[in-house]
Amino acid sequence: RQLLDTGDVALPASIQATLRPYQQRGYAWLYRNTRIGLGSVIADDMGLGKTLQVIATLQRLKDEGALVEAKVLVVVPTSLLTNWQKEIARFAPDLTVAVFHGALRELDTVRPDVLLTTYGVARAESAALKALRWHL
Numbered sequence: 001r002q003l004l005d006t007g008d009v010a011l012p013a014s015i016q017a018t019l020r021p022y023q024q025r026g027y028a029w030l031y032r033n034t035r036i037g038l039g040s041v042i043a044d045d046m047g048l049g050k051t052l053q054v055i056a057t058l059q060r061l062k063d064e065g066a067l068v069e070a071k072v073l074v075v076v077p078t079s080l081l082t083n084w085q086k087e088i089a090r091f092a093p094d095l096t097v098a099v100f101h102g103a104l105r106e107l108d109t110v111r112p113d114v115l116l117t118t119y120g121v122a123r124a125e126s127a128a129l130k131a132l133r134w135h136l
Contacts, residue, residue, distance in 0.1 A: 007032075012059040014094045017052055026053040031060055034136065051087050058114060059092040061135065067113045070135035078118045088114060100125070107132065 009028035
């Protein structure tokens, strides 16, 4: 029961969206689990706002200074790379984002708050990605 009881967790002021009540609960649960070091899976159906809940959590972490030293790696199917990039720009323009995919991928440049990549690239570049410090 304690795992599900998150209490109220304020949405970051810079989030450009209004979350539905179930999205607010999902966001609060993700945020709380992240803060105590637990992994999480949101298994809602497609189109119910899972991406927005994650983006809100990432923005909250940035606002608290948690993404200064260690950044966030988001691994998605290739077909969703552009969607994630657009959703972050739309809902959390304060988050910096880059895509690590394609032939000219580099990790030596300035590190964004969020690095998006695919399963295949993460597998192929696992040594390089493991060498970096990640918050999530």
